[in-house]
Amino acid sequence: MSQSFLPEPYGHPYEIDPKYAKSAVYFCCEFAIDQSFKIYSGGLGFLAGSHMRSAAALKQNLLGIGVHWTCGYYNQTRGEGREMAVQFRRKEYAFLQDTGIRFQVPVYGKQVWVGAKFLPGEIFGTVPMFFLTTDLDENDADDRQITQRLYDNDPGRRVAQYIVLGAGGARLLEELKVDPDVWHLNEAHALSAAFRVLEQHEGDAEEVRKRFVFTTHTPEEAGNEKHDFNLLKNASFFGGLDEQTVREVTGIHDGIFNHSLAALRMSRKANGVSKLHGEVSRNMWGHYENICPIGHVTNAQNARYWKDRGLERARQNNDVEFLRDRKRELKDQLFRLVADQTGKLFSPDVLTIVWARRFAGYKRAELITRDVARFKKLITASDRPVQIIWAGKPYPFDYGAIETFNHLVRLTRDYPNAAVVVGYELELSRLLKCGSDLWLNNPVVTREASGTSGMSAAMNASVNISTFDGWVCEFAKDGHNSLIVPPADPSLSEHDRDLYDMNGLYSLIEDKALPMYYDRPDEWSQLVLNSMADVVPFFDSDRMADEYYENIYS
Known part of the structure; x- marks a missing residue:
């Protein structure tokens, strides 16, 4: 066995497996580790949290670095008219240990104090992790705000956040007197770390490239x-480096700095987060000069964390009766929350469809409601009834996405079997996945880099009904483990593409899911069992964490 590369008292709580002896640090803006630790917004955080758990289970020599967001992302609540409301509240975490480590990083030409808090791996079953903060008495009010809100809406402050994560994370490693073999940028938010390393090595770009790897998570412009x-x-994003050095190393010579492009030029390897996304990324970036090779490591979720033990026991024993009973219990648990939030009483005997993820335009939360007459017919049918739940957090200043959320609130107000719930965080996500029968996923094809919610849904006896995008392309066998809309003709207009996908989803619900669920329950149960069996082990994050060491860190 090998030893942790971290000094005491911050070392790994296990002997390192020699297979994973190479030292690595993983930078990410958000980690969804536990419901009580509200420093995440959505999918990127869910993914990173699963990675930290699997890295610990595999006994990897990995360290996580994030930010202690004292006001988190935001609390999603309801206004007086039931519409979505945003609240920011300060949160304290007794399980974080103040290390006493303090150092300064330059932000807008000013030295800002950064503190480091430590999360021992034993607390939540992760690798050791540090979380950086400027919310310190040593700083003035403006500087304290840098690390208060995840993805702050102010562009200047957001740049400051990235400096704290990246350059601050690099400074922390200097304080710890460690220089990991691998510096993993999970998205480009921590890119300033690369400039800190470049500065420390007097402009030697190869010293940076031999250390850094980069994961890109989205083809979306905003990402x-x-x-x-x-x-x-x-x-001060580039630290003390002169402009000529920065431009020579990044190859960016105009007035606009593209963070992802710079990361691709300052890393030795990069990866997309699904096989399809790897192809999309190579097509997207391949015409740029001097970028590193782009492969793929398909995202995954931590099965030990997400799987309901009762459902998994039923799968292992092929016990259909127990599977149905346990699923009914889990639906009851979800429906108690739905009743508490909305006053609507759902039935565990009714096919329940859930759409739950970040509200963003390309994810098309309201797609099946665009044909109002068809939606009304579906939701009011008495012979084969349906229940539908929506959940998700829009970016708090994405007013278009918030309006989509509120539109669904208004639309479902008069239907006792359709609801929109708030507070989509880890525990609500678990309830929705365990309590749903169909997990609805309908992004515009090629725009969902991976998506991970459907993985943990499948682990919990929820069947994916989806467009053919992201991780689904590597998992789905239509009619065997999922229900899939074939890709639309790429020559279709946006309107016709959306119409094609909507009609495809309705056909799957009306012609396949409903008859199977109500008239052929044994066939439905087999579909569910196939889905549960096929999603693990490949879409368990143990495989993902192993692949990062084997294919990206090597």
Whole structure:
């Protein structure tokens, strides 16, 4: 066995498996580790949390670095008219240990104090983790706000957040007197770490490239951030490096700095987060010069954390009767929350469809409601009834996405079997996955890099009904373990593409799911069991964490 690369008292609580002896640090803006630790927004955090759990289970020599967001992302509540409301509240976490480590990083030409809090791996079953904060008495009010809100809406403050995560994380490693073999940027938010390393090695770009690897998570424009070059220079994003060095190393010579492009040029390897996304990423970035090779490691979720033990026992024993009974119990648990939030009483004997993830335009939360007459017919049918639940957190300043959320609240108000619930965090996500029969996923094809919610839904006896995108392309066998809308003709207009996908979903619900669920329950149970069996082990994050060491860190 090998030893942790971290000094005491911050070392790993286990002997390192020699297979994973290479030291690595994983930078991410958000980690969904536990319901009580509200420093995440959605899918990126869920993924990162699963990675930290699996890395610990595999006894990897990995360290996680994030930010202690003292006001979290936001609390999603309801206003007086039942519409969505946003609340920011300060949160305290007794399980975080103040290390006493303090150092300064330059932000807008000013030295800002950064503190480090430590999360021992034993608390939540993760690798050791540090969380950085500027919310310290040593800083003035403006600097304290840098690390208060995840993904702050102010562009200048958001750049400051990235400096704290990246350059601050690099400074923390200097304080710890460690230089890991691998510096993993999970998204480009922590890119300033690379400039800190470049500065420490007097502009030697190869010293940076031999250390850094980069994971890109989205082809979406908003997810590949760009900033005015002079804004970043004035913000001290490049540390003490001169402009010529930065431009030579990144190959960016105009006024707009593309963070993802720079990460691809400052890393030795990069990866997309599904097989399809790897192809999309190579097509997206391949025409740029001097980028590193882009492979893929398909995202996954931690089965030990997400799987209901009763459902899994039923799967292992092929016990259909117990599977149905346990599923009914889990639906009851979910429906108590639905009743508490909305006053609507759902039945555990009714086919329940759930759409739950971040509200964003390309995810098309309201797609099946666009044909109002067909939706009304579906939701009011008495012979084969349906229940539908929506949940998810829009970005708190994405007013288009918030309006979509509120539109669904208004639309479902008069239907006793359709509801929109708030507070989509880890525990609500678990309830929805355990309590749903169909997990609805209908992004515009090629725009969902991976998606992970359907993985943990499948682990809990919920059948994916989906467009053919992201991780689904590697999992789905239509009619065997899922229900899939074939890809639309790419020449279709946006309107016709959406109409095609909507009609495809209705056909799957009306012609396949409902008859199977109500008239052929044994066939339905077999579909569920096939889904549960096929999702593990490949979509368990143990496989993902292993692949990062084997294919990206190596």
